[in-house]
Each structure stands twice: as C-alpha cells, then as structure tokens.
Amino acid sequence: MTRDFSLDLDALRGFLHLVSVCVWVGGQIVVAGLIPLLRKADRSAAPVPEGEMSITQRAAHRFGRISWPFFALAIITGLWSLGEIVANDEWAASEGSWKTLFFVKIALVAASGVGAWLHGRAQRAPERALFASVASLTALAALLIAAGFHQSIPA
Numbered sequence: 680m681t682r683d684f685s686l687d688l689d690a691l692r693g694f695l696h697l698v699s700v701c702v703w704v705g706g707q708i709v710v711a712g713l714i715p716l717l718r719k720a721d722r723s724a725a726p727v728p729e730g731e732m733s734i735t736q737r738a739a740h741r742f743g744r745i746s747w748p749f750f751a752l753a754i755i756t757g758l759w760s761l762g763e764i765v766a767n768d769e770w771a772a773s774e775g776s777w778k779t780l781f782f783v784k785i786a787l788v789a790a791s792g793v794g795a796w797l798h799g800r801a802q803r804a805p806e807r808a809l810f811a812s813v814a815s816l817t818a819l820a821a822l823l824i825a826a827g828f829h830q831s832i833p834a
C-alpha cells in the first residue's frame with residue numbers, strides 16, 4: 680500500500696464530515712466534563728428568577744445551538760459521500776460486511792440524534808442522564824465502526 684496526498688473536493692468532503700463528527704462527539708464529551716463546574720457555579724450564583732435559565736441550562740442550550748448544525752452537516756456530508764460511492768459503482772463492489780456495518784453505523788447515528796433530542800426535552804434528571812448517555816455512546820460506537828472502514832484496490 681502506498682500513501683499519497685491531494686487537496687481536492689474529496690478532501691473537502693472528508694474534512695467537513697470529520698469536523699462535523701468532531702463537534703458532535705467531542706462536544707458532548709467536553710460538555711459532560713464541564714457539567715460539575717457549571718452546577719457549582721449555579722449553586723454559588725443568585726437564585727434564578729422564574730422563567731429564566733440557570734448557568735448550566737444556558738450552557739446546554741448554547742451547546743445545542745452549536746452541535747445540531749454540525750449534526751446536520753454530518754448527515755449532509757455523509758449523504759454526499761454515499762452519493763459518490765454509488766455513482767462510482769463502489770457500492771455494488773463493496774464487501775457485504777462493509778454494507779452491513781454501514782447500516783449499523785446509520786442506525787447508531789439515528790439513535791444518537793434521537794437520544795440527544797430526547798435529552799433536550801427530558802424533564803427529570805435520571806432521564807436526562809440516560810438520554811445523554813445514549814446520545815454520546817451511540818455516536819462513539821458509530822465513530823468506532825467508521826474508523827474500521829477501509830478502501831482497498833481489487834486485485
């Protein structure tokens with residue numbers, strides 16, 4: 680196998696897909712790590728007036744405004760890649776295991792989106808924690824599967 684470099688449209692597509700999944704997956708990990716600090720800031724802040732959001736809620740809200748557009752970008756660039764694969768007749772030539780795992784990845788991505796949406800709507804803390812775990816663990820599993828995708832040149 681040889682290694683090569685070219686900055687072309689394929690590179691742009693890959694770059695946008697990777698940036699979007701970095702924000703979606705990495706953002707969830709970073710925000711989870713910041714939650715204890717935000718809760719601490721809430722405890723030492725003045726009581727929140729009725730109808731207003733706490734510091735933690737405002738941070739979560741702001742994160743949602745960043746992460747959802749990147750989730751949409753992951754879907755758009757993923758569909759773009761899939762279009763290229765089909766247009767180049769690579770879909771038919773791909774291994775059955777690749778196709779199966781591609782569908783598993785899509786199911787995990789869907790579960791991650793649904794989990795994040797339910798997390799944002801949950802009223803009770805245990806449900807919020809459960810759906811946050813679903814959102815991040817399924818996205819990590821999708822990332823792990825995608826890390827195993829390889830291109831090979833037929834012999």
Ligand code: HEM
Nearest residue numbers: 693700703753754757758760761788791818821822825826
């Ligand atoms: C949380 C969401 C997602 C994660 C973590 C993720 C992760 C990844 C990663 C790491 C790669 C490898 C990139 C490379 O080696 O260049 C990849 C490739 C790919 N992804 Fe995603 N992805 C996500 C969403 C999607 C969606 C929604 C679709 C399709 C609708 C999709 C379709 C693809 C395709 C077709 C490739 C292969 C690109 C190629 O080899 O040309 N992905 N994904």
